[in-house]
Amino acid sequence: MVPLGNEGDVRGVTAAPPRTLWRAPLPVVVFLVVLAAAAGLLVNRSDTPLDSSADAGFLRDMSAHHAQAVEMAMIIYDESDDSRLTTVAYDMALTQQGQIGRMEGWLVAWDLPIRGAQPPMAWMAGHDHGGGEVPDRMPGLATDEQMEELRSASGVEAEILFLELMIEHHRGGVEMAEAAVELASEEAVVSLAQGMVDAQQSEIDLMSDMLVERGAEPVD
Template sequence: MTGVKRVRRVRWAAGSAVALALLVAGVATVASAREGGSGADRAAAAPRTPAVESADAGFARDMAVHHQQAVEMSFIVRDRTKDEEVRRLAYDIANTQANQRGMLLGWLDLWELPKVAAGQEPMGWMAAGHAGHSMKGMDGMKGMGTGYRAHDGSLMPGMATRTELNRLRSASGRAAEVLYLRLMTAHHKGGVDMARGCAGLCTVPAEKRLARGMVEAQQSELDAMAQMLAARGAGPRS
């Protein structure tokens, strides 16, 4: 089984689990709202809305931005190479991350929270969350949200700069494939760390499950991209 096929199987399983979780959560919420009983009982049963500075809201905002760049890079490389393996991977990443981005933005709408929080730095929710949580099992998150300096359009760890995106737009063939795989490898590593952060700090069950699914699927894609780079005589960017 090829790396891309393994990625598709993992992504399908993770996506199905998330969709089922969201369906169950929605049914439970509607059922709770329709139940009889006093107003106090209904208030106690109502789901808690995350605060604007919470890990749940911060992850939804930041990952939506992070995903948008992955979608952009994937569409760029599809126009810059005829290699079917890379084009299939790019299509899968663009499709999956566009769908997940829609879910994250939908949650923010549901919670009536802003998609851009004034005065809050990207990844700040991770630093704030660490103050009251153990770092055990979260080694890859050390330093996240505590000093990353945005530059040249790169707002969070792993994000490509405007200069790198312009290089991708001007490259073609093998050069475009290698650059895309290198940029997406770094991008996924940043995304995996962020998703692990939500898995440990977020409180909304469906969002935590989505984050865990992201970790599994993107780690599988990282393995596949490493093989694809090796096949082209290249490795991750230094």
């Protein structure tokens, strides 16, 4: 199993387990991470972030962003016969599901709702790279049509589509995480966000190479 401390670096990852064991680890990871966060992290503090803070907004939006990445990774894990790609997909899904548990655990520890009252991405309004404007939607998210196309695809076509969509998804995640590094006030949140930037950029490079190996053009 990939250690929970791994933020997504796929180098040295052991082969994914058989598909029949696929869904078992994810609920366990979420339970343990949420339990640890709620039990010991940021508890009994009087200066926890506000509901409207960049910290809370990032944790909520990135949790939703990660959830789609997990779904995409599970789709290609079940579809592809390429052991290298399925290993990457397994590691990606397990890591991001674990991060969802950690992020939601912090919200619980701060006594904040998992779903906030503010519109998605409102916390990014102060991000310098965005010109102070709130994005219309979470950067990099696949549309419903693209997700349906991925579910319907097979073989190399499915692998290429997954890689193309996940590269864009990761680029959007990097944009959000960079904003959190700039705007968040909690050291733990900033550290997690920076780890996401580093890991997802590494995965973008790896997936770009995989696209070329399959005869597809790199994503611009």
